[in-house]
Amino acid sequence: MTKAYYTGLTGLLSLLLSTGVCADESYARLSIHTHVLASSCAACHGTNGNSVGGTPVLAGLNAEHFIRQMQAFKSGDRPSTVMHRHAKGLTQQEIVELADHFSRQQRHTAELPARAISDRP
Template sequence: MNEESLFSLKNAWFRAAVGLTIVCFVISALIGFVWLPSAQSDPQFQGIWNAICSAAGVPRQWHPVESAVPPTVKLSRVELESHQFDDASGLSIGRGATLALRCTMCHGPHGISDANSPNLAGQSATVVYKQLQDFQSGARTSAVMSPMARDLADQDMRDIAVYYASLKPAAPVRGDAPAIVAVGAPLRNIPACASCHGGVDHKIGSPWLDGLPAAYVKAQLAAFANGSRHNDISEQMRNIARNMTPEEIATAAAWYAGQPHP
């Protein structure tokens, strides 16, 4: 028997093989797309059409773009670039020093806070600039900072940012980083703090945490976790903070502040 006749419908064995394949395909499709999904108790699988769509991973109903639900809170619209402030001039830093006189009561005369406000000395200029923009737009709210940022011009924010970035940062004395800082908790989708906030790597827009008061860090993580602070990019910090335990939050905050961690 030549190859042409072997794969011909005139060949009874070939017809049987094709027919059996089709039957197996139909039975598998019915089981996978209809019977198994329909056996689920979840309402989204009820009905043949819903079961097929759910099994295939496609929407049961296509919604027009206009029906998208708008966010219930203001989100950060600030666009940052890694070299955004590299060309800062001495004049800009000097103007920032003058503008920052109003900030000394909370953030200290040299950017090191004696209260539980964040230290700004040595902080990345992109971080300070973004937070001021967010306070002004309402993406981040504070009874103190929102009014302070309300009337600042964009250049004012840039000048303040480069001024604080030019100052010598706090240098807390501490031992080896705890696990939550050094490696995170990968099984709970918690990356190492050091992978974004310095130590291993530093991502643009992520603040240096060295020397920040423990009470401030704990308060911000709690705000991210409960959603009252929502100016993080792509909800990164909200997703992380929700998965952290109170003990992990306290440990990370204490270590960055240079305090003995629990």
């Protein structure tokens, strides 16, 4: 396999439309690679970067700002507890594509799940 990224909105969308499943529009816009990688950030930053609090909201973040911060984490210019580990593990292209991805996400108030009704006696 020589091609690492599935880019090209038009080609991908036409493929999707020709089948039964019509993938989410944003899914088609960026490469699958970036889409899945971005979703891995959700554990700390919420779905599509909409954090419930404590960590920065990445949704709608200016792309250049995102890239600058990630480079600062990578170089150590911005001190961090854990982000330098993640920044160092990513390629420059991944950082640029993540910046693009998160900058296009809609900001909204993230939800927490309701507490379950206890069955403890």
